Amino acid sequence: MTVMDSRVKGASIFNEIEALLPMVSKPIQYVGGELNAVVKPWESTDVRWAIMYPDAYEVGAPNQGVQILYEVINELPNALAERTYSIWPDLEKLMREAGVPQFTVDAHRSVGDFDLFGLSFSTELGYTNMLTAIDLAGIPVYAKNRTIDHPVVIAGGHAAFNPEPIADFIDAAVIGDGEEAVLKLTELVQQWKNDGQPGGRDGLLLSIATSGVAYVPKFYDVSYLPDGRIQRVVPTNPDVPWRVAKHTLMDLDAWPYPKAPLVPLAETVHERMSVEIFRGCTRGCRFCQAGMITRPVRERSISTVAEMIDNGLCKTGYQEIGLLSLSSADHSEIAEMSKALADRYEGDQTSLSLPSTRVDAFNIDLANELSRNGRRSGLTFAPEGGSERMRNVINKQVTEEDLIRTVSTAYGAGWRQVKLYFMCGLPTETDEDVLQIAALAREVIRAGREAAGTKDIRCTISIGGFIPKPHTPFQWAAQLDHETTDARLRKLKEAIRADKQFGKAIGMRYHDGKPGIVEGLLSRGDRRVGKVIHQAWLDGARFDGWSEHFSYERWMSAAEVALADESVDVDWYTTRERQQTEVLPWDHIDSGLDSEWLWEDWQAAIAETGVGDCRWTPCTDCGVCDQMGTDIQVGPTGITELPMPIVRPSVVN
Amino acid sequence: MARTAPVRDFAPTVQKLRLKYAKRGRLRFSSHRDFQRAFERALRRANVPIAFSTGFSPHPKVSYNNAAPTGTASEAEYIEIGVTVECDPDRIRLALDEALPPGLDIVDAVVSNTPDFAARLEASQWRLEFPGVAHAELSTVVEQFMDQAEVLVERLMKTGIRTFDARSAVVFAEVLDEAATPGDPECAILALVVRHSTPAVRPDDVLAALRRVADLVPPTPVRVTRLAQGPLAPDGQGVGDPFALDRG
Known part of the structure; x- marks a missing residue:
């Protein structure tokens, strides 16, 4: 009998883990014990979820999606949810030697003991970490080898909108907002258990697939044309839907999660009280997958936001408030909200930040509210494209005057440092478009010095490589090869360095183009790419989002081996432009976007023409609301007074 | 500006x-x-x-x-x-x-x-549990350690590797007659009183010293607990309450 067999299902294995912790770096990340963590007795529940953010604890613990689902599930009397994160290679090695499985940080139970294992993917670069976790949990890596004793592995998050590259490793994928989906899945598992597990594991998977709550890849067959393109994707069972639709949570005021945010002991990337002030974005930036797949805009009201913050600060002790969304300054009540919150927390050492602010929605009043308590978090704007032409292509309708006015406002209001985010490798881009970034940065410094009345200001430009994403107008576009990307960035760098007058005030941050190619492969890949992921993982790929762990060469050699018998290669997936008639790997995943509309928007991009935002201009017929039966939910509510704060007990004499 | x-x-x-x-x-x-x-x-x-x-x-x-x-x-x-x-x-x-x-x-x-x-925080009282190490074995090792006037150990500090004495700060060391957990007799327990000095001698340094003098390599990590800090007791076997003066 092996060590693993002797364990009682659901029992804590903390003593086994504890023996290894003194030998690893940052052991605190594996022990749990966060403020507001929930541990329910195993036997008191029927449906047990292990949920994972497949990256290191310091990145995964603050993730809002995981925290929300954790609470939503734990509020159910018949279910429990515990969290697990990626194990760093130092501990992974010790765990393999000692036969210790992937564990949850809440009650340190083996992940293999749970009924459901849900993973939230913000990025495709977490795929290899998923394989490590599945394997460490003692679950077969390929879904087809799993038995009734293994958890149902479910992917979610934005990357799940194209689940095909991981179709062989997951049992199901939830598309869209997870809140209602996890409730439905919990119900299905409970029902299946009550009924005596009819049909075994496949019986459960079939009930999931036919209910439409999630996509179950095993019930779909993919066939290919001789040239490598997909011929068709067909359901293999008459009861499963041809296309699986995304979930859309309506009325965010009815779902004020997280109510008790987790406060980790370990240092993490975001240590603040984050409240999502709205979900969705209809600005229509053509590169932005998040903006396309989360439509329509659904705002949370000023009252709910204020209540969530007050309650959250009481429960966490955080001293920073983050108003999250895809473009926070676009909230219909942002001015009232930021003023009222700044009033309430003035003199309380609590700062307010808007992590995502559009250039054209920022103004002096907002700038002043954000800096009232004296703390200034950094300001980042994302013009994305350096030239006006490029911004028309991507439908980022921000003019140079907008940008200069905005940053001048910020510099004039006392900010000394502004970050600007751009992309390189956008469709139709030339060297000249990218060099315009330098010209823009120079103008920012010139105008900024004037507004600030000092030369002591800086501007950092941060550049990311563009990666075409599924369910966007650019899903058909060719990705720029990494050699050209790197060459353009070099020219830009030289242009900045050559500028004697302003160059020293401009910093430039960028990554080379190689990781983007791997992300591009995983983003727009089909089921054949699964073999590449598996091979790369076998070859040691872990933590691919971390430059110190990522290896382009490892991925390329894995692709060569894994795709040896196929008529396609990495370039075919990445730098190849698709035609309108091509069946895309994610066509059977319904994001609500009308594919005709997407194609027309792609043509409009090439023609450099813009499209409006349906919050302020007439509906552009993207198709989402019709298809999904949803509608825009925006204020203003007209309310400017915040609800009364919670009264807290006093410790003074 | x-x-x-x-x-x-x-x-x-x-x-x-x-x-x-x-x-x-x-x-x-x-x-x-x-x-x-x-x-x-x-x-x-x-x-x-x-x-x-x-x-x-x-x-x-x-x-x-x-x-x-x-x-x-x-x-x-x-x-x-x-x-x-x-x-x-x-x-x-x-x-x-x-x-x-x-x-x-x-x-x-x-x-x-x-x-x-x-x-007032002159010294610390520590408890070290050695799973898998027998009482007799640890007693011998500790005796050897206490017999030395000086045991040099190395530790990596901000300024680089530093060598210092881990013996003289240890004012009391005794292997206790109790099992850490019932039914687990192979877990010797060491009580230490260590005077605070510069650089501070930590339990890890004492463990390094035990290895140096008697080649003691515990099979699993030693569990360490600081039990008290305060003024060194007159008999040198413990520490007093540092809040005593504030309580008046």
Whole structure:
């Protein structure tokens, strides 16, 4: 009998883990014990979820999606949810030697003991970490080898909108907002258990697939044309839907999660009280997958936001408030909200930040509210494209005057440092478009010095490589090869360095183009790419989002081996432009976007023409609301007074 | 252009309180920085009228003494805080304990009435559990160690590898006659009293010294707990209560 067999299902294995912790770096990340963590007795529940953010604890613990689902599930009397994160290679090695499985940080139970294992993917670069976790949990890596004793592995998050590259490793994928989906899945598992597990594991998977709550890849067959393109994707069972639709949570005021945010002991990337002030974005930036797949805009009201913050600060002790969304300054009540919150927390050492602010929605009043308590978090704007032409292509309708006015406002209001985010490798881009970034940065410094009345200001430009994403107008576009990307960035760098007058005030941050190619492969890949992921993982790929762990060469050699018998290669997936008639790997995943509309928007991009935002201009017929039966939910509510704060007990004499 | 700190109203410190806390169970893996962040959040959750320093980035007035190393449990860690309104130490203790995660526990609080608190923390009393090491074996090793006048060990510090004596600071060492857990006789327990010095001799250094003098290599990591800190007892076998003077 092996060590693993002797364990009682659901029992804590903390003593086994504890023996290894003194030998690893940052052991605190594996022990749990966060403020507001929930541990329910195993036997008191029927449906047990292990949920994972497949990256290191310091990145995964603050993730809002995981925290929300954790609470939503734990509020159910018949279910429990515990969290697990990626194990760093130092501990992974010790765990393999000692036969210790992937564990949850809440009650340190083996992940293999749970009924459901849900993973939230913000990025495709977490795929290899998923394989490590599945394997460490003692679950077969390929879904087809799993038995009734293994958890149902479910992917979610934005990357799940194209689940095909991981179709062989997951049992199901939830598309869209997870809140209602996890409730439905919990119900299905409970029902299946009550009924005596009819049909075994496949019986459960079939009930999931036919209910439409999630996509179950095993019930779909993919066939290919001789040239490598997909011929068709067909359901293999008459009861499963041809296309699986995304979930859309309506009325965010009815779902004020997280109510008790987790406060980790370990240092993490975001240590603040984050409240999502709205979900969705209809600005229509053509590169932005998040903006396309989360439509329509659904705002949370000023009252709910204020209540969530007050309650959250009481429960966490955080001293920073983050108003999250895809473009926070676009909230219909942002001015009232930021003023009222700044009033309430003035003199309380609590700062307010808007992590995502559009250039054209920022103004002096907002700038002043954000800096009232004296703390200034950094300001980042994302013009994305350096030239006006490029911004028309991507439908980022921000003019140079907008940008200069905005940053001048910020510099004039006392900010000394502004970050600007751009992309390189956008469709139709030339060297000249990218060099315009330098010209823009120079103008920012010139105008900024004037507004600030000092030369002591800086501007950092941060550049990311563009990666075409599924369910966007650019899903058909060719990705720029990494050699050209790197060459353009070099020219830009030289242009900045050559500028004697302003160059020293401009910093430039960028990554080379190689990781983007791997992300591009995983983003727009089909089921054949699964073999590449598996091979790369076998070859040691872990933590691919971390430059110190990522290896382009490892991925390329894995692709060569894994795709040896196929008529396609990495370039075919990445730098190849698709035609309108091509069946895309994610066509059977319904994001609500009308594919005709997407194609027309792609043509409009090439023609450099813009499209409006349906919050302020007439509906552009993207198709989402019709298809999904949803509608825009925006204020203003007209309310400017915040609800009364919670009264807290006093410790003074 | 030189920046000037914004002018804000800062209430002055009117009272100082000394707190004793424990770091228990799995939270012994928290580092000193982890504790600091958790404690500053607890101050806010517990609504403590903490005083702030002035300047660009005001920080709460909290001073920390001799934090136990990461991975080491402790029953006796000490901090001092400044508040802007006079507070009741018992209520502070309860409120902060409630606001901290279980495993970081505030166990005592007094109003600070006397100077030179840090100097009162002369020595630490430690308990080291050696799973898989027999009582007799450890006794022999410890005896050999105590017989030495000096045992040099190395530790990596901020300034590089430093060699220092790990023996002379150890004023008391005894292998106890008890099992760590019932039914687990192969777990010897070592009681130590170590005088605070510069550089501080930590339990890890003593373990390195035991390895050096007698080649002791425990099969699994040694579990370490700081039981007390305070003035060295006259018999040298323990430490006294550092709050005794404040209690008056």
